[in-house]
Every structure is written in C-alpha cells, then in structure tokens.
Amino acid sequence: MSSTFFGLEIAMRSLRAHQRALDVTGHNVANANTPGFTRQRAVLATTEPFPMPAYNRPLTTGQLGTGVTVESILRVRDAFLDTQIRKESLSLGEWEAVEGALQQMEVIFNEPSEAGLSSVMGDFWDGWQEFSKNPESLVTRASLREQSVTLSDAIKHIYTQLDELRSNLDGNVEIKVDQINTIARQIRDMNEQIIKIESTGDNANDLRDKRDLLLDELSKIINFTAVESDKGGVVIYIHGKPLVSDTDITELTTQANPLNNGLLDVVWSDDLSLVQIEKGNLKGILNARDNYIPHYMNELDSLTSTLITEVNNLHNVGFALDGATTGLDFFTGTGAADIAVNPVFSDLTLIAASQGGEAGDGLNALSIGQIKDALTMSGNTATFGDFYKSVIATLGVESQEATRLVANEKLLVEQLTNRREAVSGVSLDEEVINMLKYQRGYEAASRMVTVMDEMLDRLINGTGHVGR
Amino acid sequence: MRVTNKMIEGSVLRNLNSSMERMSKHQNQLSTGKQFSLPSDDPIGVAQTLSLKAVLKDMEQYDKNIGDALAWMNIADSSLGNVGSTLQKAREVAVQGANGSLSQTDRDILAGEVEQLLEELTSAANSSYGGRYIFGGFRTTTEPFTSVGSPITAVNYNGDNGGILYETEKGINIAINIPGSDVFQGATNVFQALIDLRDNLLAGDTTAVSNDIGVIDASIDQVLNSRAVIGARINRLEASKERMTDRSLSFSKLLAETEGADMAEVIMNLKMEENVYRAALSSGARIIQPSLLDFVR
Numbered sequence: 013m014s015s016t017f018f019g020l021e022i023a024m025r026s027l028r029a030h031q032r033a034l035d036v037t038g039h040n041v042a043n044a045n046t047p048g049f050t051r052q053r054a055v056l057a058t059t060e061p062f063p064m065p066a067y068n069r070p071l072t073t074g075q076l077g078t079g080v081t082v083e084s085i086l087r088v089r090d091a092f093l094d095t096q097i098r099k100e101s102l103s104l105g106e107w108e109a110v111e112g113a114l115q116q117m118e119v120i121f122n123e124p125s126e127a128g129l130s131s132v133m134g135d136f137w138d139g140w141q142e143f144s145k146n147p148e149s150l151v152t153r154a155s156l157r158e159q160s161v162t163l164s165d166a167i168k169h170i171y172t173q174l175d176e177l178r179s180n181l182d183g184n185v186e187i188k189v190d191q192i193n194t195i196a197r198q199i200r201d202m203n204e205q206i207i208k209i210e211s212t213g214d215n216a217n218d219l220r221d222k223r224d225l226l227l228d229e230l231s232k233i234i235n236f237t238a239v240e241s242d243k244g245g246v247v248i249y250i251h252g253k254p255l256v257s258d259t260d261i262t263e264l265t266t267q268a269n270p271l272n273n274g275l276l277d278v279v280w281s282d283d284l285s286l287v288q289i290e291k292g293n294l295k296g297i298l299n300a301r302d303n304y305i306p307h308y309m310n311e312l313d314s315l316t317s318t319l320i321t322e323v324n325n326l327h328n329v330g331f332a333l334d335g336a337t338t339g340l341d342f343f344t345g346t347g348a349a350d351i352a353v354n355p356v357f358s359d360l361t362l363i364a365a366s367q368g369g370e371a372g373d374g375l376n377a378l379s380i381g382q383i384k385d386a387l388t389m390s391g392n393t394a395t396f397g398d399f400y401k402s403v404i405a406t407l408g409v410e411s412q413e414a415t416r417l418v419a420n421e422k423l424l425v426e427q428l429t430n431r432r433e434a435v436s437g438v439s440l441d442e443e444v445i446n447m448l449k450y451q452r453g454y455e456a457a458s459r460m461v462t463v464m465d466e467m468l469d470r471l472i473n474g475t476g477h478v479g480r
Numbered sequence: 481m482r483v484t485n486k487m488i489e490g491s492v493l494r495n496l497n498s499s500m501e502r503m504s505k506h507q508n509q510l511s512t513g514k515q516f517s518l519p520s521d522d523p524i525g526v527a528q529t530l531s532l533k534a535v536l537k538d539m540e541q542y543d544k545n546i547g548d549a550l551a552w553m554n555i556a557d558s559s560l561g562n563v564g565s566t567l568q569k570a571r572e573v574a575v576q577g578a579n580g581s582l583s584q585t586d587r588d589i590l591a592g593e594v595e596q597l598l599e600e601l602t603s604a605a606n607s608s609y610g611g612r613y614i615f616g617g618f619r620t621t622t623e624p625f626t627s628v629g630s631p632i633t634a635v636n637y638n639g640d641n642g643g644i645l646y647e648t649e650k651g652i653n654i655a656i657n658i659p660g661s662d663v664f665q666g667a668t669n670v671f672q673a674l675i676d677l678r679d680n681l682l683a684g685d686t687t688a689v690s691n692d693i694g695v696i697d698a699s700i701d702q703v704l705n706s707r708a709v710i711g712a713r714i715n716r717l718e719a720s721k722e723r724m725t726d727r728s729l730s731f732s733k734l735l736a737e738t739e740g741a742d743m744a745e746v747i748m749n750l751k752m753e754e755n756v757y758r759a760a761l762s763s764g765a766r767i768i769q770p771s772l773l774d775f776v777r
Contacts, residue, residue, distance in 0.1 A: 044485065118518045124529045124739065134537040141541050145548055145646055148612060148621055372612060372620030373642055378653065384538075385650060397534050405527040408519025415520060426494070430487055437484035444772040 014062060014076060019464040025079035026457035029056055032082045034450045037443050044438040048225030050087040051438045052217055057083040087217045090435045094224060097428045098231035102291045104421035105232035109296025111418050113181060113304055114411035120173045121308075123404050129166055130400055136163040140381030144374035147365035148333070157357050164343065164351045167316050171348035174309045178275075181301040185276045186266055188233055188294045192255075193263045195230045196248070199223055200261045203245035207258065210244040235291040251288035253280065275301060304410070309348070311403045315389065315396060316348040322383050330364030330376030337362055342380075485771065492764035499757040506750040509741040516739070525738055532735040538650065539728045545646045546721045549656045553714050556614050556658065559607035560707040563663075563670075564700060566600050570674055571696045573597070577681045578690040591681035595631055598674045602627050602635055605664055615660030618642030624660045625671075631678070635671035637661050649720055654713060663706045670699040 015021075033054040043049040061075035122128045139159035146152045202223040209216040223246065227238055230248070236255065239247045245258035255262060264287055266276040278287045278294065289295045320343040327342035340362060345351040356362055366373035389399035509515060516522045576582070577590045605625045607614055616624035616639030624639035641662070643655035664670045673695045680688040 115518075115520070118520060121519075123519060124526055124533070130530050130534065131537075134534060138537070138541045141545060141647060145545065146610075366618070368618065368640075368642065370618030370620075370640060370642055372616070372644060373618035375645060378645055378647060382647065382651070397531070401527050401530045401534075404519050404530060405523045408521075408523030408526055411518070411520035412523060426490075430490075431481075433484055433487050433490075434482045437482075437486050439482065439484040441485075441772040442482075444776060448776065 014072070016468070017464075018078075019467075020461060022077075022079035023457045023460040023464060025059060025081060026460070027454060029054075029080045029082050030450045030454040030457060034447065034454070036085055037446045037450060040438045041440065041443050041447075044440060044443075048221050048228070049438070050089045050217070050221050050224075050436040053086050053088055055083045055086055056080055085215060085217060087215070087220060088436055089224075090432065093428060093432045093435065094227070097425060097432060098228065100421055100424045100428060101228065101232045102235055104418065104425055105293030106291055106296035106299070107414055107417040107421060109293050110300050110304065111411070111414035113177065113297075113300035114407065114414050116177055117174065117305065117308055117407060118411055120170055120177065121404060121407065129170060130397065130404075132163050132166045133396065133400070135159050137381055137384040140377050143363070143365060144377035144381055147374040147377060148371045150360050153333075153360040153363050156363065157353060157360060160342070160353045164345075164353055167312065167348050167351055171309060171312055171316075174305055174312070175349075178301055178305045178309075181297050181305070182275050184297050185278065185294065185301070188297065189264050189266055189278055192230065192233055192294075195226050195233075196256050196261050196263065199226050199230075199246065199248065199256050200259055202226070203256070204259050207243045207245050216244070231292070233293045234289060234295070251290070253287075272302065308403065308407065311399075313348040315399055315403075316351050317346055318388050319343070319396065320345065320347075320351060322386070322388055323380055326376060326380045326383070327364050329367075331366045331369040331373075332364050333361035333371060335366070335369035335371070338364060340364060485768075488767055492760070492768060495760050496757070496764065499753060499760055503750065503753045503757060506746055506753060509746045510743070510750065513741055513743075514739050515741045529735065529739045532731055532738060536728060536731050536735065539724055539731070542648055542650070543721065543724050543728070546648050546717050546724070549646045549648060549654065550714060550717055550721075552609055552614060552656045553710050553717070555607060555609040557707060557710050557714065559604050559614065560663070560703055560710065562604045563601060563703050564707065566597050566604065567670070567696060567700045567703060570594060570597050570677065571693060571700065573681075574677055574689055574693045574696055577677070578686050578693065580686050584684050587681045587684055591678045594674055594678040594681060598632055598635075598671065598678065599627075601664075601671065601674065602632075605635075605660055613639070614657055615639065615663060617657070617659040617661070618644065620644075625664070627671075632671075632675060634675070635664075637665055648717060649724070654717065656713070658706050658709060663703060666702050668695060668698045668702050670702065673699050 033056065036052050036054040040051050057080070059078045059081050062078050063069040063072070063074050063076075123130060125131070136159050139156040143152045143156040202219055206216040206219050206223065209219070227246070227248075230236065234250060237249045239249070241247055241258055243258065246256065247254055247258065248256045253262070254260070255264070263281045264278055265281045265284075267279050267284060268274045269277045278289060278298075279285060280287060289298065323343055324341045328339050331338050332340070340356060341354050342357075342363070343351055344354050363377075365375075365377040367375040367379075384397065385395055387393055387395060389396060394402070508517065516525055519526045573590050573593055577587055582590075602625050605615055606623050612620035613622070613624050614620075616622065619639045619642075622638050625635050625637060628634045628636060637660060639660050641659040643659070644657045645653035646656050648654050673692065677689065677692040677696070680692060
C-alpha cells in the first residue's frame with residue numbers, strides 16, 4: 013500500500029521540478045545576450061516507480077509512478093561545430109593580420125597619387141632633361157638638386173615607414189604572446205574549478221561556456237589542439253607540446269633573434285625552444301613581419317641601389333661647370349636606407365652636365381635623364397618605371413587576395429557561428445513557451461495539492477460523524 | 481533550422497554594415513571621380529594608370545623640350561636671315577664697286593660701308609638666346625666670334641663644333657644648334673670674303689672686286705644651306721609636336737577611361753545601394769521588434 017499522503021508527495025516533487033525548470037528558463041533568458049553562453053535544459057525524468065520488485069512487495073497494482081525530478085541540467089552544444097569554428101577563425105586571424113599589414117603598406121606607398129614615388133621619380137628625370145637643356149644656368153642646377161633631394165627623401169621616407177611598420181608588428185608579437193599566456197592562465201583556473209565541481213557529479217555548465225569562449229579566443233591567435241581529460245579538464249597542445257595540461261601551464265615568451273635583425277622569436281618559457289606556429293593571427297603577424305614587409309623593403313632597396321649606381325656611373329665621367337672637376341658621385345649611400353644627394357653640390361656648379369667640359373654641353377645630363385628609359389632592373393629587362401609599377405601591382409594583388417580571403421573566412425566563420433547559434437543560442441520565443449509550459453505544470457501540481465487537501469479534509473473532518 | 485533572436489539581430493546588423501560599406505565605396509568614387517584609390521581596389525587598373533601617367537609626363541617633357549628647341553632655332557633662323565640680308569647688301573656693294581667708272585673716293589665710301597656690314601655680320605654671328613651664344617657650339621658662354629684690329633683684319637672663331645642635343649621624342653635626340661664654324665667659316669670664310677672685298681675696294685682693284693661677287697654668292701649659299709638645315713629641323717619638330725599633341729590627347733582619354741569613375745554608373749549603383757539599405761533598415765526594424773512576449777497576456 014502506498015501512504016495516504018503519497019499524492020501530496022508527488023505534487024510536491026512536481027512543484028519542485030517545475031520550479032527548478034523555470035529557474036533554468038530564467039537563467040537562459042537572462043543570458044540571452046551573454047557571449048559564449050549555451051542554452052541549458054533541465055532534463056526532467058520520472059522518479060523510481062512503486063513498488064520495487066520483490067517477493068514481499070505489497071499486493072497492489074503496480075507499478076505506480078512516483079512523480080518527477082530534475083535529473084540533470086545540460087548544455088545544448090555541438091562540439092564538432094566548435095572544432096570547425098576554431099579551424100576557420102585560425103585562418104581568419106592569420107589573413108586579417110596579413111591584410112592589415114598589406115593595407116598599411118599600400119597607404120605608405122601612396123599610389124596612385126601625385127605624392128607617390130612614381131610621380132616624384134618622374135620629376136627627377138624631368139629635372140635632368142631641363143638641366144641638360146640649360147647646363148650653364150644655376151637655376152636649372154638648383155631645381156635639379158631640389159628634385160633629387162625630394163626623390164631621395166621620398167625613398168628614405170617610404171623605407172623608414174616600412175621599417176617602422178615592421179617594428180610595430182614586432183611589438184604586436186609580444187602583445188599576442190601575452191594574450192596567449194593570459195588565456196592559458198584563465199583556462200587553467202577554469203580547469204581547476206571544473207574538475208572540482210564535476211567530481212561531485214554536477215555539470216559545470218557556465219564554467220564550461222567560459223572555457224569554450226576562451227578557447228575560441230585562443231583559436232584566433234595560434235594553432236592548437238584541445239583534448240578533454242577524463243576529469244573534465246582540458247589539455248591544450250601546440251604542435252605536440254602542452255601549453256595547458258589540466259592544472260599545469262607552460263607559458264610562452266619572446267626572445268630577440270640576432271639572425272633576424274633582432275626581431276622577436278616566440279619560444280617556450282621552460283626550455284627556450286622555438287614554438288612551432290603554423291597558423292593564426294600570430295602566424296599572420298610573423299609572416300607579414302618576416303616575409304611581406306621585407307619583400308617590399310628589398311624591392312625598394314634594389315630599385316634605389318641600381319638608381320644610385322646608374323646615376324653615379326654616368327655622373328662620374330661628366331665634367332662640372334668649371335670644365336675640370338670630374339669623378340664625383342651624384343648620390344651618396346648604397347640603398348633605400350641611406351640614399352642622399354652628395355653634399356658637395358651645395359656648390360651647384362659641381363653637378364656634371366657635360367661630356368667634354370664645355371659650359372653649353374649638357375650631353376652627360378641628357379644621358380643621365382635617359383637612364384629612365386634604359387633597361388636597368390630585373391636583370392636588364394625592365395626600366396625603373398616598369399619595375400616600380402610591377403611592385404605596386406604585386407602589392408595591390410597581394411592585398412586584394414588577402415582582403416578576399418578575409419572576407420571568405422569571415423563568411424565561413426559567420427555561417428558556422430550561426431549554425432552553433434542555431435544549436436546553442438537562446439531563442440526568446442522558445443523560452444517563453446517553456447516558461448508557459450513549466451508555469452502550467454506548476455499550476456497543475458498546486459491544483460493537485462488542493463485536490464489532495466480537499467480529499468483529506470473530507471476524510472479527516474467530514475467522516476465519522478454520522479447523523480450529526 | 482532553429483533561428484534565434486541573436487541570429488536575426490546579427491544578420492540584420494551584418495547586412496546593414498555591408499550595405500553601408502558598398503555605399504561608402506560608391507560615395508568615395510563619386511567624390512574623387514576616381515575608380516580606385518588604392519592598388520588593391522584594382523591592381524591592373526592602377527598599374528595601367530601608373531604607366532599612362534608616366535607616358536603623359538614624358539610627353540609633357542618632350543613637348544617642353546620641343547618648345548625650347550623651337551625657340552632656340554627660331555632665333556638662329558632669324559639671325560641667319562639677318563646674315564643673309566647683310567651679305568645681300570655686301571653683294572650689291574660689290575656689284576657697284578666692280579663698276580670701273582666709279583671714282584676711288586666712291587670706292588672708299590663703299591669700303592666703309594663694307595666695314596659696317598662686317599661689323600653687322602659679326603654681331604649677327606654672336607647672336608645669343610637666353611644669355612647663351614647660339615653659334616658657339618658647346619661654348620655658349622664665350623663670344624664665338626671676335627674681330628681683330630680696327631679696321632678688322634680677321635675674325636676668329638672661339639667656339640667648338642659641339643652639337644647641343646635635346647630629346648624630343650623617346651630616344652630621339654635632335655641637335656638644336658649649328659656651330660658657327662660651319663655657318664661662317666666652312667668651305668667659304670664669310671668674314672674673309674667681306675674683308676677681301678673691303679681691301680680690294682680700297683685698293684681700287686675692280687677685277688678682284690668682280691671676283692669677290694662670286695665669293696659672296698658662295699657665302700650666301702653657305703648661309704642659306706645652314707638656314708635650310710635649321711628650317712628642316714623646325715618643320716620636323718613642329719610635326720612631332722603636333723603628333724605629340726594628338727597622342728597625348730588620346731593617352732589622356734585612355735587615362736580618364738582607366739582611372740575615372742563612370743559617373744552615371746556610380747550614381748546608379750549608389751541609388752540602388754541606397755534602396756537596398758532602406759529596405760534592410762525597414763525589414764530589420766520590423767523583424768527585430770516583435771516576439772512571443774508581445775502576444776501572451
């Protein structure tokens with residue numbers, strides 16, 4: 013036989029379970045806009061039915077249900093989507109870094125514009141032409157010198173800015189490494205708490221959400237594989253070496269590499285071995301710093317050094333206005349970093365226009381002016397103009413490609429995030445329905461209490477007083 | 481698929497953003513009049529723009545060079561014109577002087593006239609342009625012809641035979657000057673012809689004076705030849721200037737087509753994008769607002 017108050021007990025369980033479920037619904041609604049939050053579900057289940065099978069079981073019709081309980085509170089999440097999202101945001105982060113650097117380089121080169129190098133270089137060649145037509149005049153000499161100073165300054169300016177861009181990126185490497193360490197430390201702390209909580213059999217839903225969010229963030233920066241351990245902690249490997257292992261952590265640090273202009277390498281803090289970075293924002297930064305930017309610095313440098321050599325070779329054999337001075341370099345320096353107009357030309361008459369030494373002879377200046385059309389670059393297959401144009405076109409294509417890849421990856425990540433949101437996101441409509449559902453359940457359970465109450469009232473207070 | 485509020489909000493925002501981005505691009509094209517502002521907008525277009533601009537800049541310089549060359553040559557041409565008329569006068573004097581019925585006094589007067597013409601000739605041969613002597617070869621800063629003695633007994637050439645070259649088209653250098661030695665002291669020495677004429681007039685040697693007429697004729701031919709050379713070059717330069725103007729016009733057009741934004745198209749695109757943006761705004765506003773909460777109790 014079941015007890016007289018059995019019905020009350022069932023109703024009480026129902027009240028409790030529905031209240032619990034409403035709490036979960038409330039938690040979901042409250043966190044509808046919390047980043048990384050996964051909707052939770054109260055898993056309702058029947059309690060042990062009555063009676064238990066036994067030879068001495070009471071002789072009633074069985075089994076009789078005993079009500080409801082909240083068996084567990086679960087996160088609704090698809091771990092496979094997490095892996096996919098992390099994989100794509102890895103590429104996204106990498107290309108974003110490259111795109112940023114390339115776009116800045118485009119701004120530095122400032123083409124096509126009147127202030128760009130191609131325009132300044134055009135003025136420089138025109139300066140020689142004007143000079144060749146009027147070599148006796150100090151005016152054309154002065155204007156040639158100023159145009160040459162403008163050119164050498166423009167080249168140096170671009171080169172310095174590229175160099176600064178590179179050092180900025182180097183600074184970013186340090187920031188990113190700090191970020192990785194911070195995230196790793198937070199994940200370690202999460203691990204610790206989750207292991208503690210889940211050893212009691214509960215689900216550490218909210219902490220897991222936070223940890224997943226941290227892993228998402230980490231996945232933008234660097235490639236890793238995350239494996240969950242039996243205890244509920246997560247182990248993060250970077251190329252086989254653990255960054256975080258449950259509650260242990262090996263931090264990353266940076267170290268200047270003298271073989272790479274003193275730029276920073278990312279190394280493990282324990283044995284100072286190089287971290288194998290294959291993808292992610294950090295990889296993109298390193299790639300921009302070590303490949304993209306140096307490439308354009310080298311191109312500019314080779315253009316400049318050829319320019320210096322070609323102009324100097326001709327200038328050396330020419331004669332100054334005095335008809336005697338010869339063998340002077342027009343430019344000093346060896347490349348884009350240090351090109352300058354020879355300071356001796358504060359005496360304008362020393363610029364060598366003539367081939368034979370006569371005042372009206374501008375043939376040497378004309379020859380220098382005509383270097384413009386000579387095939388001097390790329391193994392004597394291109395003019396300076398062609399070469400520079402192809403550098404700019406390459407920069408444009410690379411930047412365009414990076415922008416396209418970023419857009420693609422963004423779209424992919426967005427789609428995947430949408431799919432995750434479809435699984436794990438909080439739908440307010442759905443929660444309102446749940447709210448109504450659990451509210452009704454709660455109401456029905458309390459009605460049950462009333463029914464039981466009235467029933468027992470009848471039995472206790474209304475029976476046994478025959479004829480009264 | 482299960483759709484949540486956050487997804488809708490996110491996609492509305494994303495669509496508004498990308499619509500905004502496209503609008504700002506069109507707006508940029510509209511305000512700059514340029515199809516692109518960075519190499520990555522259109523790498524090939526930018527490369528083309530760079531070469532077209534370089535070509536146009538070159539042409540501008542060649543055009544300037546031609547202009548300067550023409551100015552120089554026109555001065556040379558008119559100087560040679562003066563030289564020609566001076567020699568013509570000398571010839572008339574010679575014809576007069578060869579007349580045997582003339583008195584010696586008259587011949588002396590004629591000789592004085594020749595002396596004047598000689599000075600005129602020297603000064604024409606020392607013509608300058610912009611402070612530079614045009615008949616001195618490369619030696620543009622020293623007077624190319626100096627006369628010795630008074631009356632003049634000889635005229636010396638101080639210049640050289642340098643040809644001043646201007647680049648008038650890509651790779652084409654044209655000499656803009658003719659050295660004075662070629663003009664005045666070639667096969668015939670023009671100065672000497674006049675000096676001889678004067679001396680012969682003073683000496684009253686009519687036979688020699690008659691012979692001088694031939695020499696002066698040869699001088700006139702020599703100067704004319706030089707003038708013809710200059711004239712031919714002027715024609716050539718004017719032709720190439722005209723060609724340059726045509727080409728630079730078509731290159732400018734090409735440049736405008738390459739880098740210029742097609743205004744009608746851009747305005748159309750902007751208008752279309754504006755419509756899309758409005759539609760996205762109104763549908764977004766409609767879809768974000770309601771939820772089940774608006775309908776239950």
